[in-house]
Amino acid sequence: MTLLSTPITEETIRSLRVGDEVALTGIVFTGRDAIHKYLHEGGALPPGVSLKGGVIYHCGPVVIKDASGAWKVVAAGPTTSTREEPYQWQIIRDHGVRGVIGKGGMGPKTQQACKEYGCVYLHAVGGAAQVLAECVQKVRDVYFLEKFGSPEAIWELEVVKFPAVVTIDAHGRSLHEEVFKASASALSRHVQPVAH
Amino acid sequence: MHSLLESLIEIIRRTSAEIPDDVHQAILKSLENEKKGTIAASALNIIERNIELAKRKSQPICQDTGSVLFYVDAPIGLDQVAFEETAREAVKQATKKGYLRQNSVDSLTGKNDGTNCGPGAPTLHFHQHRGSELRVRLVLKGGGCENVGAQYSLPDEGLGANRDLDGCRRVILDAVLQAQGKGCGPGILGVCIGGDRATGFEWSKTQFLRRLEDVNPVPELAALEQEIVKTANDLGIGPMGFGGSTTLLGCKICAVNRVPASYFVSVSYMCWAYRRQGATLDADGRIAGWLY
Known part of the structure; x- marks a missing residue:
């Protein structure tokens, strides 16, 4: 288990390899479909938000206000990342993002951007909303809540020992690509070849 | 049916927070089959902890509380219009309580009014039968x-x-x-x-x-x-x-x-976070027994 804390340096990122388990402590910003499209189309980050050396978390948490009026995250697992594939590479490049947390993996554009600019894709366990919400110590702020609605807003979260696995590293490797190829080859042994 | 609203909220709560036993047993079995020390085993361990935690805290297993799909097996004569109105109210209240995420978006405007109700949401499937039992089953299916x-x-x-x-x-x-x-x-x-x-x-x-x-x-x-x-x-x-x-x-x-x-x-x-539960309801709409 490798301990990471934000902000993360490029050197640290480049020391990580596919298959490494990490525990992340520090600040993560949630961002999913609406934010990625918005940034891709040239939208500006709200004042106070910087992704430099930072981590984006593909997540639409369940957040409620407790009795004292403070935000409380009650469920916070990752959402499917491939939907951000058209946009992610550009956001990594333009904003100096060092880590992207999500689930299901991403495609070749993100893989290339990770290699080129020094970033990793961190796979959290999809559906594990409670275990991951327990890692959220505090909601520091929320941005674009009105504009995009709660799941799509940018939530600035303080996390402690958030567990994830490196599945795309900064050296051009992707576990997703490797498992896909191996499973496709395994499947070909179970079905008779197609006659053409 | 004056207890119907309360019962439907409870069915939603339990569906969202507790994995049905048949699925839980299958997950435990798969954990035994994965090699220890692998990232696959590690993922299943987190899944197992998550199942326990969600149940104990009565909070959603997964933050994507999904499409809300009701399957209602009803005796002839059930007022389906009233049932649907009550189901919508139950969904709204369950959302306020945090059992469901604000998860329903207007497909044209992108607006999320936070109620989980709108055209096509929630979905109710009614099936009449000649018996007297009212069975309500719920599937929450994530995106x-x-x-x-x-x-x-x-x-x-x-x-x-x-x-x-x-x-x-x-x-x-x-x-x-x-x-x-x-x-x-x-x-x-x-x-x-x-x-x-x-x-x-x-x-x-x-x-x-x-x-x-x-x-x-x-x-x-x-x-x-x-x-x-x-x-x-x-x-x-x-x-x-x-x-x-x-x-x-x-x-x-x-x-x-x-x-x-x-x-x-x-x-x-x-997904593994298989949220499916159901109950039979008595004439007052109270939960008479769980189906899974």
Whole structure:
């Protein structure tokens, strides 16, 4: 288990390899479909938000206000990342993002951007909303809540020992690509070849 | 039926926070099958902790509390309009309590009014029967697994799938391959052979109401279900697509009639966070017993 804390340096990122388990402590910003499209189309980050050396978390948490009026995250697992594939590479490049947390993996554009600019894709366990919400110590702020609605807003979260696995590293490797190829080859042994 | 609202909220709470026992047993078994020390085993351990934590805290297993699908088996004479109004109110209140995420978006404007109610949301399927029992079952189906569902029109030349059971097997396995870990595997498939494009998917989802350990009464389908699970688990996709020996926890298949020109195989994928619960209700709408 490798301990990471934000902000993360490029050197640290480049020391990580596919298959490494990490525990992340520090600040993560949630961002999913609406934010990625918005940034891709040239939208500006709200004042106070910087992704430099930072981590984006593909997540639409369940957040409620407790009795004292403070935000409380009650469920916070990752959402499917491939939907951000058209946009992610550009956001990594333009904003100096060092880590992207999500689930299901991403495609070749993100893989290339990770290699080129020094970033990793961190796979959290999809559906594990409670275990991951327990890692959220505090909601520091929320941005674009009105504009995009709660799941799509940018939530600035303080996390402690958030567990994830490196599945795309900064050296051009992707576990997703490797498992896909191996499973496709395994499947070909179970079905008779197609006659053409 | 003055207790109906309260009962529906409780069904929503329990569905969102507690995994049904048949699925939990299957997950525990898969944990035994994964090699210790692998990232697949590590993922399953987190899943197991999550199941326990969600139940104890009475909070959603997964933050994507999904499409809200009610299946209501009702005696003749049930006021369906009143039932639906109460169900919508239950969904609104369950959302305020945090059992459901604010999860329903206007497809044109992108606005989320935070109620989980709108055109097509929630979805209610009513079935009348001649008995006296009122049964309400609920499936909360997350978007990640819904997105990896697939519908095939046979013959499919690229996959070598003809209009027979082997063709069905080929396309179902293709759906597993394409899904990889994106639907939050280990998953469970609900499959319908036949129907039209709409009813095919609808029937495929009703397969999620079946218990994982049940045996299909149609022998050919029972055999196909077993074969799909066995082959899928040989592909090495594993939990979350990390690699490993558990890709599917189950596969449930039904066959319905089709028109001669069409032969659809509709595959719905359910994530490990399989949220399905149900209850029988008494004449006052109180929960008389749980179905799973």
